[in-house]
Amino acid sequence: MPSPPPQKIRFRLAIPADAYAAYYRGAIKAVSVTACDGRRIQFPVNLIHKFLGHDGIHGTFEILFDENQKCLGIARID
Numbered sequence: 467m468p469s470p471p472p473q474k475i476r477f478r479l480a481i482p483a484d485a486y487a488a489y490y491r492g493a494i495k496a497v498s499v500t501a502c503d504g505r506r507i508q509f510p511v512n513l514i515h516k517f518l519g520h521d522g523i524h525g526t527f528e529i530l531f532d533e534n535q536k537c538l539g540i541a542r543i544d
Contacts, residue, residue, distance in 0.1 A: 469532070469533060470533050472530040472531060472532055472538055473530070473531045473532075473533075474528050474529070474530055475501045475503070475505065475507055475528065475529050475531070476501060476502045476503070476526060476527070476528050476543070477499045477500070477501045477502060477507065477526070477527055477528075477529070478499075478502065478525070478526050478527070479497075479499065479514070479523050479524065479525060479527060480522075480523075480524050481522045481523045481524070482521065482522040483518075483519075483520060483521055483522040484522075485522065486518060486522050486523060489511045490511075490515070490518070494511060495510065495511060496508050496509065496510055496511060497509055497510075497511050497513075497514060502526075507529065509529060509537055509540070510537075513529075513537065513539075513540050514527075514540060517540075517542055525542050525543075525544050526542070526543050526544040527540055527541065527542050527543060528540070528541050528543050
C-alpha cells in the first residue's frame, strides 16, 4: 500500500539578522510561527539555518511532514 503524500504547511518568516543571533547561538531552540492557514506550528531552529542571509531570514516557506508528523524538510517557495 503506497504511503499518503506528505502534508505541506506554508508560512512566512521575517527574522532580522540581529534577532536571529539568539537562535543561532542556541539560546532559542525552536521556531514557533502561525501558518498561512492559521495553524500554529513549531519546529527546530536548525531546519532554517541554511536560509540565513546577511539580512536574516525572510520569505515564504513550506514545511513537509509525513503521516507520522515527522518533518521531511523545509523549502523556500518565493
